[in-house]
Amino acid sequence: MHASTALPWTVEAWWPRWHRLAMAAAGRRTGPFGPGHRHPHAFGRGGMHFGPPWMGRGGPRVGRGDVRAAVLLLVEERPMHGYQIIREITERSDGVWRPSPGSVYPTLQQLEDEGLVTVEKVGGRRMMELTDEGRVYVDEHRDRLGVPWETASGGVPDDLLGLRDLAAQVAAALMQVGREGTPAQREEARKALVGVRKRLYQILAEDEPD
Amino acid sequence: MHASTALPWTVEAWWPRWHRLAMAAAGRRTGPFGPGHRHPHAFGRGGMHFGPPWMGRGGPRVGRGDVRAAVLLLVEERPMHGYQIIREITERSDGVWRPSPGSVYPTLQQLEDEGLVTVEKVGGRRMMELTDEGRVYVDEHRDRLGVPWETASGGVPDDLLGLRDLAAQVAAALMQVGREGTPAQREEARKALVGVRKRLYQILAEDEPD
DNA sequence: GATAGCTCAACGATATATCGTGATCCAACG
């Protein structure tokens, strides 16, 4: 992950917000709604729609089977433990995709159940290693496995990634004001934030033709 | 935690950033540096100082023994498991203090070792309950235990908490632009962010007499 | 009395694991 060295904290601490930003706009899947798939939510009045409603918790943002594919491809390179797999996927997708432990660990368990990986405890960590059967499986399904972390980040426009990093810089500056600033400086920062919030609402309110 | 209902995601997901904001400015401890304590870091040139450098990872932000005191006081009310204790402290301090698992779980272990709490597995969770010895201990040390979550949040100026919530709203609006906006709208948002970043840097650059 | 060093507590990252929710895909039925 290309971390801005100017950031006081690791970008990784920030990726959940901003990768959602990136994912939302990129629309990881076909159109706002799949073909024929009716949107279960409507926001605002008059049935106005806003697209995929990642307004709550969870729900997949990458394709089904992508976690499994990513795990197999990574473990093919070398043995890894679960947290390492999560980190590697995050880094290779430029922070756009950080798979949830909620999908990674059950996937590891299932691959072990299917005999495609073995688990070896090393230094208190559960290292996953591809079995011979696993290697055959990967070879035979390489086309379908694809390169999921590239698919995840490839669909995100560069300007969106730029927006994410810019937002992190703004947050960093704000933290510095909060940390070191006087009450007067904090008041000025407050005004600046009120202004940008208003501006963002104006941008959001701009109608666009369907 | 007073979560803004306008926020698309739980405020809890945001507290790490913004509670640092609050804590930093409140200066959880006496002045930028303790009396006589020289600051180990200097930023910028000419030895210019910026106060406690919460620029990296970790390091205590509440007093020593506060985690232990909070645990004892909470478990005195009713049995709780570790994660519940973390959540309760976070909520009672209005999100200003979310103790790290890195301090909570070792503290629970130590209290068990000292015989002040017992552990009972209930529904897969390790419920901590005060022992008779623990109750005596709490009664005899009530003055020193204080109310740590009130101490944590009480020192934070209201305008700083407001700044935190405002920042979360800005982030939420930005996510919506990222999710639903057109490339043109994203470009306008980018300009707005560049502007507010510049403004924040200006505010930070304002010198103040020592 | 002040300063420096050491110790200890707080913290973030690391590491694992599961459950309930959300969304998509596929199969069956009309």
Place this chain on the structure above:
DNA sequence: CGTTGGATCACGATATATCGTTGAGCTATC
């Protein structure tokens, strides 16, 4: 052939635990 319902995968929150780093407080020495 289209629609609907169920199953399955991805995800966030939950829950536990530890290790290395950071910072503050206390103690000893000058």
